[in-house]
Amino acid sequence: MADTAFTQLLNLACGALLLCAVLVLWRRELAVAIRVFAGQGAALAALGGVLAAHEGSVELWVVAAGVLVLRAGLLPILLRRALAASGDQRRESRPLVNVSASLLAAAALTLLAYAAARPLTRLAPSPATQAIPVALAVVLIGFFVLVTRRRALSQVVGFLLMDNGITAVGFLTATDIGLIVEVGVSLDVLLAVLVLQVLTTRMRESFGDTDIDDLRELRE
Amino acid sequence: MTALGVVGAVVQPLLVVAGSPLLVGMTRQVRARLEGRVGAGVGQPWRDLRKLLGKERIAPRGTSEVFRFAPLVLFATVAVVAAAAPLVAVESGVEPLDDLFTVVALLTAGAVALALAGLDTGTAFGGMGASRELTILALVEPTLLVAVFALSVGVGSTDLGSIVAAALHDPVRVITPASLLAAVALVIVVVAETGRLPVDNPATHLELTMVHEAMVLEYAGPDLALVELASAMRLSVLLALLANLFVPWGIATTLTPLAMVLGVAAIVAKVALIGVALAAVEVFLAKLRLFRVPELLAGSFVLALLAVASSYLLA
Numbered sequence: 328m329a330d331t332a333f334t335q336l337l338n339l340a341c342g343a344l345l346l347c348a349v350l351v352l353w354r355r356e357l358a359v360a361i362r363v364f365a366g367q368g369a370a371l372a373a374l375g376g377v378l379a380a381h382e383g384s385v386e387l388w389v390v391a392a393g394v395l396v397l398r399a400g401l402l403p404i405l406l407r408r409a410l411a412a413s414g415d416q417r418r419e420s421r422p423l424v425n426v427s428a429s430l431l432a433a434a435a436l437t438l439l440a441y442a443a444a445r446p447l448t449r450l451a452p453s454p455a456t457q458a459i460p461v462a463l464a465v466v467l468i469g470f471f472v473l474v475t476r477r478r479a480l481s482q483v484v485g486f487l488l489m490d491n492g493i494t495a496v497g498f499l500t501a502t503d504i505g506l507i508v509e510v511g512v513s514l515d516v517l518l519a520v521l522v523l524q525v526l527t528t529r530m531r532e533s534f535g536d537t538d539i540d541d542l543r544e545l546r547e
Numbered sequence: 548m549t550a551l552g553v554v555g556a557v558v559q560p561l562l563v564v565a566g567s568p569l570l571v572g573m574t575r576q577v578r579a580r581l582e583g584r585v586g587a588g589v590g591q592p593w594r595d596l597r598k599l600l601g602k603e604r605i606a607p608r609g610t611s612e613v614f615r616f617a618p619l620v621l622f623a624t625v626a627v628v629a630a631a632a633p634l635v636a637v638e639s640g641v642e643p644l645d646d647l648f649t650v651v652a653l654l655t656a657g658a659v660a661l662a663l664a665g666l667d668t669g670t671a672f673g674g675m676g677a678s679r680e681l682t683i684l685a686l687v688e689p690t691l692l693v694a695v696f697a698l699s700v701g702v703g704s705t706d707l708g709s710i711v712a713a714a715l716h717d718p719v720r721v722i723t724p725a726s727l728l729a730a731v732a733l734v735i736v737v738v739a740e741t742g743r744l745p746v747d748n749p750a751t752h753l754e755l756t757m758v759h760e761a762m763v764l765e766y767a768g769p770d771l772a773l774v775e776l777a778s779a780m781r782l783s784v785l786l787a788l789l790a791n792l793f794v795p796w797g798i799a800t801t802l803t804p805l806a807m808v809l810g811v812a813a814i815v816a817k818v819a820l821i822g823v824a825l826a827a828v829e830v831f832l833a834k835l836r837l838f839r840v841p842e843l844l845a846g847s848f849v850l851a852l853l854a855v856a857s858s859y860l861l862a
Binding site: 331335338339341342343345346349353425426427430431433434437438441457458460461 | 719722723724725727728841842845846848849850852853856857859860
């Protein structure tokens with residue numbers, strides 16, 4: 328693949344990754360957040376595909392295909408099922424930090440990621456390593472979603488956003504982190520989502536709500 | 548200053564003055580048709596302007612010169628921007644004025660003059676409209692600057708003509724993440740800046756929801772005509788700039804009659820297309836609550852900031 332086309336496609340995939348992270352922060356409807364998350368999964372798979380085509384690595388193609396199936400297919404379906412089970416609470420009505428402030432926080436986090444990733448980029452300047460700040464920003468924004476949202480389901484989305492970012496960092500820094508590692512991580516994530524889904528359902532059964540703040544009290 | 552720039556500086560304001568009421572008429576007509584009404588026709592804003600210009604000048608008692616001069620300032624600033632910005636010809640006849648910062652400053656000066664006039668009338672609606680307009684303006688201007696700045700980073704100049712010329716020579720520039728993010732941010736900002744749905748409803752006169760209309764409520768006759776014309780010109784200039792920053796093809800780069808005619812036809816077609824799209828989308832939108840507007844604009848600011856960041860990161 329020609330070098331400029333590779334750089335262009337890589338940058339586009341990274342841009343889509345970051346845009347999806349910001350959109351999750353922006354929209355309140357959980358259904359939209361899940362759809363955007365599926366889009367981010369597709370962007371992540373595209374990133375893997377672009378790197379695979381550039382390196383000519385079959386293993387990386389397999390990893391990219393796995394990412395596509397898991398993060399753009401399986402996980403969104405699981406989340407949507409959890410959303411359907413959670414009844415009429417389809418909106419993140421009152422996040423701990425309001426939407427405008429959290430969008431500005433996302434901008435600050437992006438700049439922080441840029442500052443933090445500069446030593447890494449300087450080690451081996453290439454189009455792939457230059458995009459590391461974007462992946463780090465996705466990790467930080469995912470973490471931000473995780474700590475500022477109240478609904479259990481949007482916290483799960485935040486967790487998955489963070490994991491998407493970590494996978495992207497892996498793609499961009501090491502290119503080939505090995506099929507076994509990638510499969511291990513993916514299975515872990517799948518398991519975590521399954522457990523969280525069961526937990527959300529149980530929570531709703533006992534409290535009639537999935538607001539995490541209700542879990543503050545300790546009980547015997 | 549080049550011959551092409553001088554011809555552009557003459558043709559562009561004439562085109563904008565003649566065309567902008569037609570653009571407004573067209574958006575209203577499209578909206579009417581989509582809502583199942585017959586509509587007043589594309590020429591109605593021009594007929595309104597002619598009627599208003601024939602009336603006598605009246606100013607409310609107690610208003611000062613601020614109220615009388617605001618329409619002139621508003622019209623003059625937009626006319627200067629229309630002459631300087633790269634709309635039909637890529638080079639500018641009034642060279643330092645087609646800089647990004649100058650254009651934004653001129654547009655803001657016009658809006659502030661109108662807001663001051665709204666305050667000057669001393670009525671409740673004027674003050675309320677001015678306060679709302681300035682709130683929105685304070686959120687819009689940084690985004691506008693940052694979004695165009697993201698485009699100028701790759702070019703190395705804040706001159707709008709240079710940015711358009713660079714996109715013309717290197718079409719790949721248009722599909723970089725920085726450019727795409729900046730495009731989304733700019734669309735939101737232009738919609739807010741020109742007072743269209745979902746930020747402001749241009750057709751409303753309901754006291755609780757007016758923004759722009761509340762400020763100009765006290766104007767009548769030729770003054771009102773000037774304000775309406777300037778608002779329409781503002782809409783067309785911003786739409787034309789938006790079109791040329793991202794889809795510059797067709798703009799005149801040489802001074803030949805054919806190139807100029809092609810340039811005029813291209814910008815008219817582009818703005819008409821965006822105008823129809825804008826009107827069609829507006830049919831499906833409701834006005835946003837005023838307290839939700841900062842959320843929308845904060846989002847577009849973040850997109851603009853990310854555009855700048857990514858133009859440094861991924862360059």
